[in-house]
Amino acid sequence: MMIPPKYKYELIGGYFDDAKKYVLEDPNQAIIVLDEKGRIAYFNNTFLRHQGLQRKDVEGRFIDDVYVGGRMLKVLKSGIPEKGYVFMVNGRHFIASSYPIILNNRIIGVIGRSIFLETEDAIEFVKMMNKFEEELNATKEKVRKQDELFSGFDKLIGNNPDFLRIKDLAQTVANTDSTILITGESGTGKDLFAKAIHYSSKRKVNNFIRINCAAIPEQLLESELFGYNEGTFTGALKGGKKGKIELADKGTIFLDEIGEMPLSMQAKLLVFLQEKEIEPLGSQFSQPRKIDVRVIAATNQDLEKRIAEGHFRQDLYFRLNVIKLSLPPLRKRKDDIALLTGELFKKINRRLETSINSIEPEAINLFYDYDWLGNVRELENFIEKTIVVASMEGYTSIKAEHILKLINKQTLIPTAYLEVETSSQAGCNLPTMKTYLNLCEKRLIREALKDMKGDKSAVAKALDIHISALYKKINKYGLNKEESRSP
Ligand SMILES: Nc1ncnc2c1ncn2[C@@H]1O[C@H](COP(=O)(O)OP(=O)(O)OP(=O)(O)O)[C@@H](O)[C@H]1O
Ligand SMILES: [Mg+2]
Incomplete structure (x- = not known):
């Protein structure tokens, strides 16, 4: 293939005889390498030219004998890269980074590279970054406005004094990092409160991640929350999977139906709340990672009763119950x-x-x-x-x-679905909407299980729900007991 002349590089005097040399001799980048003792093991011509040095001044010398090489020596000692620092030699500034060279877990040297050889280039870069930052902030602001529109406290309707007191408290604590426990019967607005708190806090530009602790089978909950590394178990995704807590980093994790969390997971959650660190499954070689997350938990259960029954850890309850929002029932x-x-x-x-x-x-x-x-x-x-x-x-x-x-009108409710006594409400003998819908759901699942001869994956697929949700519903409606009873 012919290379158009404008893309051909001028190779000076045939010096650059292969690509490797071309990279090392990039006229726009100064490169210097120190060995483990701090001696200059390599440098390129750009380095000499830019610093006004001769080959004989540099070759085999300790860095400190040539100029003050503090940053590179620091990296040699610590093994931690130093990125984008400003450096001055012979009255000229440039911006550089230094990285350790590690072989078999040992630091055997440091490589230093200029990022911007000329200060003007750096100024251009900073201008560009500022422009990006402005654009990003404008987008964040737009997103924030939209979110507020959909999830702010103004979505929470009510003037009842008890309700307003709780709403006020939620608004006051929204911008703190305190852990919040929201309790209240089903349908009282726990989800709505959790979202309003997140979207009214400084965390709103980061993720709000909800996890339903009751809908996920016990054996999956840990990896859902904390993630896992590649190859941890059969079926694990390549590259591992981030847990919900990590996804919520700098944002909010909403632990819904916390009262249903299995005791084994409660212990692990407690450790997380104390340490604020995660260690994904199968990560014996990696370091625990610090996570900055705001925790909001919700339940429609009486947690004190769950504690008395031995289903909920008291220490976890204390950790979660920093700010309590008890949402009143509509009645x-x-x-x-x-x-x-x-x-x-x-x-x-x-x-x-x-x-x-x-x-x-x-x-x-x-x-x-x-x-x-x-x-x-x-x-x-x-x-x-x-x-x-x-x-x-x-x-x-x-x-x-x-x-x-x-x-x-009794007839509005298909009598076929009414197989249990309906919960009578003041003056009428109809079921509540919830009871009614539950009955429909139970009947549908029972029929689907019968049709598909108990094949739960097929049922979940047919009903377009997650298999874990199906298991939960089967338990909830006692359909597993029916199953084991049938011949
Ligand atoms: N104060 C409120 N103002 C306006 N809408 C509300 C209010 N409280 C609840 N809702 C509405 O009622 C429905 C149920 O609310 P939400 O899902 O937040 O309840 P929940 O307490 O989380 O219920 P569950 O325990 O079943 O998960 C939603 O559609 C929500 O928009
Ligand atoms: Mg809810």
């Missing part, structure tokens, strides 16, 4: 029902793109009679159902009759 903040209904109604309406434009006060009044055991989530789901029903019937506003229809 204890019924004064927020109208506000929540109004906001959730707008949100769902936007998402569903329906043309329902209001919800009548008489309809909202009906909501006060219920205990909402599934809390805000149940209210949200219920409002969604009423919007669907009203818009299917061609209405533009939700009326009390729509609510009553959903509450009173």
Whole structure:
């Protein structure tokens, strides 16, 4: 292949007879190598030219006899590279880096290289970096604004004094690094609080990583949290895998459903919380790594009861319970029902793109009679159902009759799914939304297991859920007991 003339290098006097020499004799980079005693073992012509030295001044000399070679000698001693320091020789500045040369775990020398031979080049570089930094900051700011839009504290609706007190506390501690424990029944907003805290803190430009401690099988949880190195176990990914804690470095790790964490993992988590270091599985040769992560844990369980029953470590509880946010159930903040209904109604309406434009006060009044055991989530789901029903019937506003229809019409619930007694709510004998959905789910999984002759991977695939989630649900609904009972 012909090389166009403009890409041909001028080889001076045939001196550069191969590529290796060309690299070593790069006219733009000064190179110097010291042996283990600090003697100059190699230098290139650029080094001589730039420093105004003659070959005889340098060859075989100790570095200190030529000029003050402090940085290189330091690297020779410590084995730790020194990068990008400013260096002055004969009144001229340049920027250099020095790296140790290590053979069989022994430092046998140091190589020093100029990064910028001319100060003007360095100034250009700094200007460019400043421009990049400005661009990066502008992007971070944009991301922050977007995140705040989606996950700020303003997403947390409620004026109930207890709720506001907790929201205030969360806002106050958001920008500290204190560990937070969020407790509250299902659907009270634990996830929402955790996100609001992260996205209102200085950590918001880094990751918010959530891990559901209940959904991951015990034997996988450790590698999920702490990661593993290549070849640790059969099936391990090439190059290993970073754990969630490491992914959350400089950000926040949200340990959801912490109450379900197996005791063996609780011990390991406690060590992490004390040391703030991780040692991925199979890493007997590597050093533990310091991690700067903010921990938020959440549970809908009574952890003190779990401790008394021997399922949760008290020492871990103390570590997590630095700041406690106990979210009240909706039945204890019924004064927020109208506000929540109004906001959730707008949100769902936007998402569903329906043309329902209001919800009548008489309809909202009906909501006060219920205990909402599934809390805000149940209210949200219920409002969604009423919007669907009203818009299917061609209405533009939700009326009390729509609510009553959903509450009173037994037929809305496929009786086939109602195989356990429904939990009766004030004045009606319907199940809560959660009970209802659980029943549907249980029935679906049971049928799928039957269809696929108990092949759980096939069932997980068919239902498009993770196998670990399937196992969890099988346990939750006691389907494993049914399985072992069937012939
Ligand atoms: N104060 C609130 N304002 C607005 N929406 C809320 C509020 N609390 C909860 N929600 C909504 O209710 C639903 C459930 O909230 P979230 O997932 O945070 O609850 P949770 O406590 O984590 O529940 P679980 O224990 O089941 O995980 C979400 O859709 C959330 O947007
Ligand atoms: Mg949650």
